[in-house]
Amino acid sequence: MEEKEPKKIIGLMSGTSCDSIDAGLCEVYPDMSVKLIQGINHPYPEHIRAKIFSAFRGELSIKEICQLNFAVGKCFGDAANILIGEFGKPDLIASHGQTIYHYPYDEKLDNISLKSTMQIGESSVIAAQTGCLVVSNFREKDIAYGGQGAPLVCFADEKWFKNSLVQNIGGISNVTVVSDDCETFGFDTGCGNIMVDYCTQKLFGQKYDKDGEIASKGNVCESWLDCLLQDEYYFLEPPKTTGREYFSVKYIENMLRNAPPEPKDVISTLTALTAKTIAQAYERFVYPKAHVDTAVIGGGGAYNKTMMKFLRQYLPQRIELKTHEDYGISNNYKEVMAFALLGYCNLYNIPSNLPSCTGAFRRVVLGKMTS
Ligand SMILES: Nc1ncnc2c1ncn2[C@@H]1O[C@H](COP(=O)(O)OP(=O)(O)O)[C@@H](O)[C@H]1O
Ligand SMILES: [Mg+2]
CATH class of the missing domain: 3.30.420.40 (ATPase, nucleotide binding domain)
Incomplete structure (x- = not known):
């Protein structure tokens, strides 16, 4: 088996709040621990944020969703480039993308499952803009194997x-x-x-x-x-x-x-x-x-x-109540750190879904790589 090495990975994430693109340069170690070197909250341009909210409301045409996928990719690339400008290129970018639809239900149409999820932020655009290898689309494979594609941070x-x-x-x-x-x-x-x-x-x-x-x-x-x-x-x-x-x-x-x-x-x-x-x-x-x-x-x-x-x-x-900060992990950047770890696992072919959390029927390697 390939000898694992520490890797510098930029995690990129925007959650359902759509408050900002969180970008974190991390060092990921073979023991699966992750150190955050620098994190930033990069705001979406207002008109893009407004479009994403329109998508949430189901108001966008397929043409607009198509365009938004590339536009969000550009915004994610911009966020990564701020960190790259300061710290140089990482070994990998792990991008969660922006969820615009999540359909975790076991519904079938003529025996074809409708369970699905969609994260936008085109990885080819991120790769072209940053010159880095990108792992993205973490959720789909878990769904393909019977899970809900979430939660993955577990x-x-x-x-x-x-x-x-x-x-x-x-x-x-x-x-x-x-x-x-x-x-x-x-x-x-x-x-x-x-x-x-x-x-x-x-x-x-x-x-x-x-x-x-x-x-x-x-x-x-x-x-x-x-x-x-x-x-x-x-x-x-x-x-x-x-x-x-x-x-x-x-x-x-x-x-x-x-x-x-x-x-x-x-x-x-x-x-x-x-x-x-x-x-x-x-x-x-x-x-x-x-x-x-x-x-x-x-x-x-x-x-x-x-x-x-x-x-x-x-x-x-x-029950003792603590926050992530008590463990030296930023409340803001914990999720980008988690996706940096999932990116690391993709690189080394390590399965990273937990069937007890997602409902998948087996463990699989998550993410797609774009060079
Ligand atoms: N200082 C704060 N006081 C109160 N709420 C806050 C504060 N900072 C962030 N939030 C809340 O957290 C949300 C963003 O949380 P976040 O963990 O980024 O969610 P997501 O993963 O959905 O993007 C904001 O929309 C806001 O509701
Ligand atoms: Mg957020």
Whole structure:
């Protein structure tokens, strides 16, 4: 077997929040540990971001999606080139791309599965712009082998954490359960920041509720919270994943029909919803299987002080609440570090999906390489 060496890999990622392209130059080691050398949050040009949101709403033509794939590739290449300008070329770029559609359902048409996912950001454009080898399209192969193509970060969590609930709060929230009691498993707990972001934009004209300031000033409307908690997604057994196709503008607008009149109470309640759905997901699906007493929070939600306060309130006292920063891993760049690791695995032909997380029927090497 080929002797593995440390590699410099730039991870590129933009999540469902679509808040920025996260780019991180990493050193990936043969023992699967990853060191972040430098990370940047590279903003999308506003008109591209607006197009991506139009895509989420299903408003783009096939022509516009075709164009957007290449335009997003250019933006990802720009983000990588900022790091390359400072540090030189890496051995590899690992690009997650921008998810514009995720359809994890076992639906069939004439016996042909419709399960699918689409990440855009054309890898040939990234490769041409940077002159680097690019690994991209990590999710498709897992789906081809019966999985949901997500969550993929669990593979990294399993390498980096012990006996912990590793909780990401991005646009969507997902947990990885790493425990001595069972095989590592993970799933999307539900909505993360999508609803809070949408309503903060709609009601306050701001992209997000910085530090949870607005939520801290409002009150949780318990009756509306109870109503929001009835959604069937929260009761589904894992493996399960979700996205903007489910927590769509239509979904949120529908929920807002029963919202309290005071705008800050809306933000407080939605912030509480994210925390409560995480706590309930642990009660329903985690505690019966694994004894864990640490939750490690990451993603943008870790910076929302009110969301963290609600989490503390809803989680059992025995659970110690930490953030990735407590482990020397940036809350912002953990996912790019994880994709850098998946890129490394592609390079060395190491399978990197965990069937216990995605539901795939076997482990496979993820990603496609573009030279
Ligand atoms: N300082 C902060 N205060 C409150 N919320 C924040 C803060 N920073 C980031 N966020 C939230 O996190 C989101 C981005 O999180 P991120 O982990 O990048 O998600 P994704 O993976 O979906 O892009 C933002 O849209 C915002 O809701
Ligand atoms: Mg993001």
